[in-house]
Structure formats: structure tokens, C-alpha cells
Amino acid sequence: xxxxxxxHLESLFGDITPAVDFCSLRAVTTRExxxxxxxxxxxxxxxxxxxxxxxxxxxGGGLGYGATCDLSREGLKRAAAKAVEFAAQTAGRSVVDFxxxxxxxxxxxxxxxEERPWEDVSLTDKYDYLRKACARLKNDDxxxxxxxxxxxxxxxxxxxxNHGGRLRxxxxxxxxxxxxxANCGADTQTRSLGGLQANCHQGxxxxxxxxxxxxxxxxxxxxxxxLLGAENCPTGTMDLLLAPDQMMLQIHxxxxxxxxxxxxxxxxxxxxxxxxxxxxxxxxxxxGSELLNVTFDPTIPHEMATYAFDDxxxxxxxxxxIRDGLLVRGLGGLTSQHRSGLxxxxxxxxxxxxxxxxxxxxxxxxxxxxxxxxEMIEQTERGVLMxxxxxxxxxxxxxxxQFGCEFGEKIVNGKIVGIVKNPxxxxxxxxxxxxxxxxxxxxxxxxxxxxxxxxxxxxxxxFVGHASPTCRFTNVxxxxxx
Amino acid sequence: MQxxxxxxADALCGQTAGSETLLLYxxxxxxxxxxxxxxxxxxxxxVKQIDLSLDLIDGQKCASMSMSLQGDLxxxxxxxxxxxxxxxxxLPSLPDDPYILFNxxxxxxxxxxxxxxxxxxxxxxxxxxTGKRFDMVGIYATGRIVRGFANSLGQRNFFSTAPYHxxxxxxxxxxxxxxxxxxxxxxxxxxxxxxxxxxxxxxxxVNQPAKTIDPGEYSVYLxxxxxxxxxDMMSWNGFSARARELKNTCVLPMMQSGATMxxxxxxxxxxxxxxxxxxxxxxxxxxxxxxxxDAGALADPLVPPxxxxxxxxxxxxGGESPNSLEMAPGTLATEDILTELDEGIxxxxxxxxxxxxxxxxxxxxMTRFATFWVEGGQIAAPMNVMRFDETLFRALGENLRTLxxxxxxxxxxxxxxxxxxxxxxxxxxxxxxxxxxx
Numbered sequence: 040x041x042x043x044x045x046x047h048l049e050s051l052f053g054d055i056t057p058a059v060d061f062c063s064l065r066a067v068t069t070r071e072x073x074x075x076x077x078x079x080x081x082x083x084x085x086x087x088x089x090x091x092x093x094x095x096x097x098x099g100g101g102l103g104y105g106a107t108c109d110l111s112r113e114g115l116k117r118a119a120a121k122a123v124e125f126a127a128q129t130a131g132r133s134v135v136d137f138x139x140x141x142x143x144x145x146x147x148x149x150x151x152x153e154e155r156p157w158e159d160v161s162l163t164d165k166y167d168y169l170r171k172a173c174a175r176l177k178n179d180d181x182x183x184x185x186x187x188x189x190x191x192x193x194x195x196x197x198x199x200x201n202h203g204g205r206l207r208x209x210x211x212x213x214x215x216x217x218x219x220x221a222n223c224g225a226d227t228q229t230r231s232l233g234g235l236q237a238n239c240h241q242g243x244x245x246x247x248x249x250x251x252x253x254x255x256x257x258x259x260x261x262x263x264x265x266l267l268g269a270e271n272c273p274t275g276t277m278d279l280l281l282a283p284d285q286m287m288l289q290i291h292x293x294x295x296x297x298x299x300x301x302x303x304x305x306x307x308x309x310x311x312x313x314x315x316x317x318x319x320x321x322x323x324x325x326x327g328s329e330l331l332n333v334t335f336d337p338t339i340p341h342e343m344a345t346y347a348f349d350d351x352x353x354x355x356x357x358x359x360x361i362r363d364g365l366l367v368r369g370l371g372g373l374t375s376q377h378r379s380g381l382x383x384x385x386x387x388x389x390x391x392x393x394x395x396x397x398x399x400x401x402x403x404x405x406x407x408x409x410x411x412x413x414e415m416i417e418q419t420e421r422g423v424l425m426x427x428x429x430x431x432x433x434x435x436x437x438x439x440x441q442f443g444c445e446f447g448e449k450i451v452n453g454k455i456v457g458i459v460k461n462p463x464x465x466x467x468x469x470x471x472x473x474x475x476x477x478x479x480x481x482x483x484x485x486x487x488x489x490x491x492x493x494x495x496x497x498x499x500x501x502f503v504g505h506a507s508p509t510c511r512f513t514n515v516x517x518x519x520x521x
Numbered sequence: 522m523q524x525x526x527x528x529x530a531d532a533l534c535g536q537t538a539g540s541e542t543l544l545l546y547x548x549x550x551x552x553x554x555x556x557x558x559x560x561x562x563x564x565x566x567x568v569k570q571i572d573l574s575l576d577l578i579d580g581q582k583c584a585s586m587s588m589s590l591q592g593d594l595x596x597x598x599x600x601x602x603x604x605x606x607x608x609x610x611x612l613p614s615l616p617d618d619p620y621i622l623f624n625x626x627x628x629x630x631x632x633x634x635x636x637x638x639x640x641x642x643x644x645x646x647x648x649x650x651t652g653k654r655f656d657m658v659g660i661y662a663t664g665r666i667v668r669g670f671a672n673s674l675g676q677r678n679f680f681s682t683a684p685y686h687x688x689x690x691x692x693x694x695x696x697x698x699x700x701x702x703x704x705x706x707x708x709x710x711x712x713x714x715x716x717x718x719x720x721x722x723x724x725x726x727v728n729q730p731a732k733t734i735d736p737g738e739y740s741v742y743l744x745x746x747x748x749x750x751x752x753d754m755m756s757w758n759g760f761s762a763r764a765r766e767l768k769n770t771c772v773l774p775m776m777q778s779g780a781t782m783x784x785x786x787x788x789x790x791x792x793x794x795x796x797x798x799x800x801x802x803x804x805x806x807x808x809x810x811x812x813x814x815d816a817g818a819l820a821d822p823l824v825p826p827x828x829x830x831x832x833x834x835x836x837x838x839g840g841e842s843p844n845s846l847e848m849a850p851g852t853l854a855t856e857d858i859l860t861e862l863d864e865g866i867x868x869x870x871x872x873x874x875x876x877x878x879x880x881x882x883x884x885x886x887m888t889r890f891a892t893f894w895v896e897g898g899q900i901a902a903p904m905n906v907m908r909f910d911e912t913l914f915r916a917l918g919e920n921l922r923t924l925x926x927x928x929x930x931x932x933x934x935x936x937x938x939x940x941x942x943x944x945x946x947x948x949x950x951x952x953x954x955x956x957x958x959x
Contacts, residue, residue, distance in 0.1 A: 124642075170616075225880065306558045309690045310660075393568045396907070437697055443877055
């Protein structure tokens, strides 16, 4: 199978739809191209085309799905029959009576904004661009590994319901990446462009410019060599400044995941975990200081998880999850909202055609404040400014965390006094955000994301976006390496 | 499926011309997934997927494509032929690749595991009937998994297996639960009920008031499942030949500073004892066993073809990390674990590990399900979750007191994109002075 003929699929839908209360068809075609240069040698060009359909049936209170790569009429009928079979098996013994949920019949379209189309640049020119950047990363004998790459993804989706719903959404992602590793004896240090594919965005070639790809090699090589000679990050309780390429991880793990309503309802307890957040906390729990404002915002043009509708057909719009520090809304789609009675958002998302949608983050952003970075440094008597996530670990209630960064700068008496390596910090979500003491202005905001948010059984990896300014926290337990 | 794949391969490989070589790698499954929460069903359904990778190689150039197939021979030959012609057109514009390497010594093989699994509906009945008595959450996955390799040199390999996997927890309250799993090729209701009975006993202990320990160093028993988490971290870059060549590895202290592991530690990639295919995506027949750590000292790293070409080492693996990792057993009898531990932490599950200082081999992570405080060789109380931060070389070196004589075979429950065929075969361990930090 190559790409799906969506029009043909649409013409088949009426014929293969079983006589049930609700039926939807979700078709996904994903085309991906990966170009990579490692240590000045181009890896083989890798491309993929993946296509398939999931048919979901609600009948008699049960819900079942059948997913297939067989897009013939007979293949679709078999998938529909599988969905019917599972709906029958689950009826009367599901977590909820699905008949009580009104699935929407949405009509709409969405296409990613792309200022400079990927196709306008030839394959040869793209390789040349990556090769030149890669070559500039190797400017010291201590540099042992270096590389550049870009992943281009186009995802075309069709969603149909037996009640007349019809959605077409086309996503265009570009994710450039760069890293350099240096070694000296028993020490190895790495610097990268924002972390593991963190510069993933919707858009085309303009994404390279947005992440300063061309100028990055000089900065990264300087920093990685400096890290080899740097002192270890100090140990103690102190102030912590986090740049946007670490804030994204902090938001993701200690706000995003705990607010997923399916976690709160217990669905994830066997795998991704539960949550310290309970239903009673919405509207009453002060999640952080009054400086903390967090939004679910699927409307920002180039952020990774921007879309018009989620995979259950719910229209997506911006909502505050935390306003002035108060927890006001959770991350739950249609089914979770019905099950919990809580207000949610349009975040029922599937990683692909072969996995059913569940509650996911999308774009989860920390709204800007009123401080400049120099002001936040000046307010810090003793602390560390950390950049670029490299390590992440948090308990299954999303409470006790420990995160590490690639690069740290020590602050003493309001001034940066030097680079420190192996910067780590740990804390507890429930109290960490109370110590948010400074939020950067809009010009300090960085927009990042990840294609690797894992969750659910069967497992699903989805893309999410996180935009945040630089932030300052007080009383954080900071430490370094061995 | 084997006939379908070989016919597809014949049709595609027959299209190569001149000095071209075509490598094909098939991955497919026809799976049922049923997800449970609170003893009821959260989601249930079936997934049929087939994916074919094509590597077209001509001289120093290689273009690769993976594509989903329908399972219909005529349609798939047509679709793959189109993609093959696309790759052929791309080849001249691609840069030379000095590290192309694939197997040219034709070695055909078949690994086909029979299975007698019952209908998913019968399993759902059994599980939901039991689940009524518990706050049960988990997943049941079943169905056939296939892998195939073919090349234009005439090599054909096929692997087919049909295991099931039930991975679940019984919850007591909040984050307190007992974790269990059951897997294999033949469903055994009695084995399931036996596991349920044992879990029910453990649940009674988990329900007792929990103890919170202060940060500090404690003796700890790590179950095979907990050891799996630690060794999975080591597998990120500890056994990779490329990572070692580039000094970007968690075993750097063993390479640079004379660090060693305890002599009791012997680790292998045991392909013969695992459940993954014995051939690689580049067509190599994999050795039955590669010793990775031998009596505490670094032995052979894993060398996939590309790394082989780059660093001039013989191929011994399909990838840079093990998919059938085995640890040699120790001598401690299972019934003596608590007595030997005497006082400390009995840890059934670790969770969410990551490096806190990778080149030093330092790892952080959390305790999770059914972790107990032990006093006087007896389980005294369930424990609240704790964070550890510890190096591989302390935990599996000077502080490793003993390994258990019994090992557990742990098939991976991972289902990202597709069901995994990885596995681990590991003992438990008692480790002294294990550092807990939060």
C-alpha cells in the first residue's frame, strides 16, 4: 500500500458501515523522510509511507475497534466486523456505558502553515546543507561524535462518522536536529540543539531558520569543549533558572501528565502511572504561585501539536488549565469528560491508525510574564541557570521528579560566574511550582516539542508542543555528577 | 504468510538489474488488544498491520523505504514495484555511503512457533470474571507476529510466532498495587488463577499502612523485574560497539578508569534462548550467544553491520542494544531471599530510570509496585515510593552481595508501533548501600 486514496475511501464508507449506534472511520497516511549526516558521512536516505484505517463502533453500550492496513472493500469490512465483535464483547462490562456519550459529527479541515515548502529545496541541496553544518561541528580533536539530521513528516488524515461527520486534516512537520559530543579521559559531554528532536515544528524549511540551525555549530562546539573543563554543578538548595528547552520537559512531566484525566481515572496505572491530582482538586488546588498560567493551546500556527479537531472529532480551542496558579481544568477528551464529570479539552489523540485515541497533551504552554532574563539573574543570590534537557525521571504519580540538563551556568550575587557540567535538580511537583518566582517576558519564550511522548496500552508515542519563557524558581535541590 | 512473503520477494528481487542488490525485511502482526481498568474493559480491538522495508543498493549508494502493505499479493507487488522504481531513480542523486554492509553468504532459515491460544472472547470472560473481585488494570495482547528477510542474492528467512501477554496490576489504594504478568504460547487458566491467588496474598500486605524511609543507603533486594530496568538502562549505550568507540557510553569508567563489575556479573545476548528472530534486517544469521560482560569485565560489544564497516569489527548483531539479554544466575535460593536480606528494602519493580550522569554510569529512578520494608528477615510494611541515584559500578560491583539461583524469563510487554519480540532472562540481586535520595 502506498498513500491512501481518501476520496475512494470516503466512497466506500457507506457500504462498509455496519448497522450500529455509532461508527467512525479514521484513515491516516504518514510519509516520512529522514536525512542524516554522522561524523561527516551521510547515512542512507530513509523514507517511509505508512497507511491504514481504524474503524470504531459503539453499540449496545460497548466500544470496539478494528484497525487494518488492508484498504480494500473486503479488508475494511473485516475491520468493521472486528469492531462490531469487540463492541459486543465489551458491552455491559466497559468502564462506561458508551451509549451515553454523544460523539460529534464534525465538519472541517485543517492544513499546517508552511512558509517555505520542503519540496522547494532539492534532496542534494538538503544534504549539502546538513553536511556543511555537520563539518562545522568538528573543530577540536576532543570532539568524538557529531551529526546533523532532519526528519520531514506529512500526515494526512480523514475522519468520517455514520452521522455525517467529515474531517480532513493535513500536518506537515519538520524536525532538524544537531548534536556534538566531546571526550577527555573519563569525561564525555554532549551539546545539542534543544535536546532530542526538540526543535520539531509544523512548517517547512523555515523551521531551520527559526532554530538558528546555521549558527548553532559554533555555539554548540564552544559550549561542549567548555563543559569538558568545567567544574561540576554545585550541590545545595538554591535558585534555579530554567531555559525554555528545559522548561518544556518540566511542564510536560509535572503539569501535563498529572492533569491527564484518564490517569486520574486510573486507566494508566498499569503502565504510564497514576496522578497525584484528584478530581476534587480542580477549582480548589493552588498548583503554583500566582505567576503560573498554563494553557492548552492547539491554535499556534507552527507549534508541533496544533490542530483543528482531535481524533474523536471534538473542536480544539485554547483553554486555561492553570490560571494565576489555580488548577481549573484537566486534560481530558470526550470520554474522560463524560466519565469524570470534569471540564476538559479536545485532546483525545491516537499515535497512528493502529492505536485508539486516549487523553494526550497537545500544545501545553506556560504563558509569559514580565521579567527579562538579566532581571531574573540579578535577583539570584546563589543559583544555576540550566539549558537543554538530557535526563528525565518522575514517579508514577508524577510527583517526585529528577531532571538533568546538558549545560549549566553558576550564578553568584546576581551574576553568571562560570559554566558547570552535569547540572541536575530534583523536587516534588506538588510543591515545586509554588516556588515559581519569576516568569520571563514574551521575548524569552522558546517554542519546542517532542515526537516522543509515550503512554497507553497498547503503547503510543505522540508528538506534543511546549512553549515557555525562561523561569526562575527558589529553594530547589540542585546537584552535579559523580 | 510465508508463501505470500516469498512470492512478493521473488517478484521484487527479480526486478533488480546490473550490480543492484535488494534487501527486504517484513514485519507484520494480526493482534487483539484488550485494555482493562477497575476490572472492566477500557478499550478492545484488533490490529492487522504489515510493513516492508526495501534497501536498494548499487555500489556505494543505498536508498531505503519502508511501506505498509495490504496483504494482497497482486496489489502489494504493484505498490512495492512502484516504490522500488522510485528508489532506483533516487540512487544517482544520493551521496556515496562508505559504510554499506549486508550479508552476502546466503543462509536460509525458518523459525515457526506453533500456538494454541483460545479466542480472545474466552480470555475476556475469564479476566473480567476475576477482575470483578479486584481493582484490576492492565492489558491482554495476543495474535501472530511475523518477521521475514529476503534478498536478491536468493536468501530467504522467515520467523513466525504467536504469543500472548497479560500484564496487570491489582490495586490496593492510591499508588499501592501488586504487579503481575503471564505470557506464553498456550493459555493456562489454572496458571492465571494461581498468579491471582499469589497476588491476592501480596495485596493483603500492600494494604497495610505504608512506611516512608529517610534518604540514605540501604540494603535492597532487586527482583528480576527490577534488575531488568537497570540492565535496560545499561543497554542504552553500554553494549554498543559504536558508543564504546566514541566514548559515549555508560561503561566509560570500565574503559578509562579501571572500574569493574562484581565477578558474579556475566551478561550475554542470548539469541538462541530468546524469542526474537535469529536473523537481522541486513540478512545476517545471528550468533547463538555474544558474551557482553564476563565475570565483571567488559567482553564483546554488539556490532551491527554499519558499525562493523565504520570501525572494522565483525558483525555479531542486528542492532546496538541486546534484544535477548541474559544474566548468569547466582546461588541464593528464592526461599532464602528475605533471610539473607535481613533488613532493607524488597523491591519488586523499578520505574522510569534515566542516567543522572551517563559517562559515570550513574542512574536514577523510582521504586514502584509492591516494594516492602524488611526487618528481621520478614516483610514488615509496604513502602512509599522512593527515588534512587546510584552508579552501575557500585550496585553491580563492590556492593553486589549475591544473585539468586532462580531466574525469570521476562518477555517484553512493549507495544510501541508493534508488539515486541525482545526478552530478558535474569536473576534477582541483593545489593548493599544502595543510595536513596528523595
